[in-house]
Amino acid sequence: MSAGVAPPSGWGERRRCERLDERDWREASRSVVKVSELFFSIQGEGSRAGLPSTFLRLSGCRLRCRWCDTTYAFGPGRSESLAQLETQILTQGAARVCITGGEPLLQRNVVPLVDRLIAHHGLDVAVETGGDQDVSILPREAAIILDVKLPGSGMQQRMDPENLARIGSADEVKLVVCDREDYEVARDLIRGRLRGFPGGILMSAVHGELEAGTLADWILADRLDLRLQIQLHKHLWPGAERGV
Numbered sequence: 001m002s003a004g005v006a007p008p009s010g011w012g013e014r015r016r017c018e019r020l021d022e023r024d025w026r027e028a029s030r031s032v033v034k035v036s037e038l039f040f041s042i043q044g045e046g047s048r049a050g051l052p053s054t055f056l057r058l059s060g061c062r063l064r065c066r067w068c069d070t071t072y073a074f075g076p077g078r079s080e081s082l083a084q085l086e087t088q089i090l091t092q093g094a095a096r097v098c099i100t101g102g103e104p105l106l107q108r109n110v111v112p113l114v115d116r117l118i119a120h121h122g123l124d125v126a127v128e129t130g131g132d133q134d135v136s137i138l139p140r141e142a143a144i145i146l147d148v149k150l151p152g153s154g155m156q157q158r159m160d161p162e163n164l165a166r167i168g169s170a171d172e173v174k175l176v177v178c179d180r181e182d183y184e185v186a187r188d189l190i191r192g193r194l195r196g197f198p199g200g201i202l203m204s205a206v207h208g209e210l211e212a213g214t215l216a217d218w219i220l221a222d223r224l225d226l227r228l229q230i231q232l233h234k235h236l237w238p239g240a241e242r243g244v
């Protein structure tokens with residue numbers, strides 16, 4: 001972010017969840033969500049890239065990004081209670097949890113688990129969302145990794161535009177670029193609506209469609225202040241589609 005640019009008001013106005021006491025949690029923990037997979041791996045993206053993390057991938061998504069690499073999460077998934085997921089996550093022993101999808105915020109009843117993992121277990125919880133659902137349902141202490149869809153995804157019109165006003169310094173915006181048009185839209189967004197954003201800005205190239213080196217050249221030529229990311233897990237385990 002440019003030095004000396006004051007963040008505009010309106011960033012990060014998510015509510016702080018009321019803390020669940022044990023009785024509330026016992027009640028909420030019976031709630032069931034549909035799960036695609038739960039695994040322990042290395043975080044491949046964002047400011048947590050390279051850090052061991054537990055991944056909870058929830059099933060279902062209403063978007064159909066042209067380059068989606070987790071289409072297997074569109075299926076119905078298996079039913080798990082929040083109590084079961086709490087146990088499975090703690091069993092992995094990681095300090096970090098990434099809740100992803102599919103679109104995890106389609107299953108709003110997962111929110112008490114997010115709160116429980118943070119407030120009761122002291123874990124770092126990041127929630128990756130495709131951007132079409134209201135992110136303000138999440139507790140302020142959860143890090144939001146918000147996809148902002150670009151034209152090449154085919155889903156740009158499906159975004160909830162209010163979400164950009166709901167994220168703050170603990171959160172990250174993720175821009176996945178498939179061609180020069182996408183890049184220019186992303187660049188204009190960074191220089192416009194995202195100017196002064198206090199969180200992280202991530203940009204990556206669509207695997208197999210745009211060379212990361214080409215994207216790096218564009219970023220440098222335009223002096224964009226952001227984090228270029230490569231999907232680390234795809235380099236560590238090439239060809240693996242699940243569980244990484």
Ligand code: SF4
Binds near residue numbers: 061068070
């Ligand atoms: S939002 Fe995510 S899971 Fe849904 S189609 Fe797009 S890339 Fe795939």
